[in-house]
Amino acid sequence: MKKKEEQWRGGNPNGRPKLIINELKLLHLKDAGKSNREIARLFGVSEATIRRRLKENKSEF
Numbered sequence: 001m002k003k004k005e006e007q008w009r010g011g012n013p014n015g016r017p018k019l020i021i022n023e024l025k026l027l028h029l030k031d032a033g034k035s036n037r038e039i040a041r042l043f044g045v046s047e048a049t050i051r052r053r054l055k056e057n058k059s060e061f
Contacts (some may be wrong), residue, residue: 021053
């Protein structure tokens with residue numbers, strides 16, 4: 001019996017989405033009072049991704 005080869009179906013192997021989230025847009029939306037859930041829906045990613053990106057952004061300053 002031949003083992004099926006698994007095919008990589010896109011995305012990023014380290015779990016991050018393919019989409020590059022512009023930091024300025026992210027901060028602008030947050031400053032405008034948008035919730036993480038609303039921002040996540042706009043970018044098409046999970047709330048956890050938005051939380052992580054905001055946390056990473058804070059650590060850069």
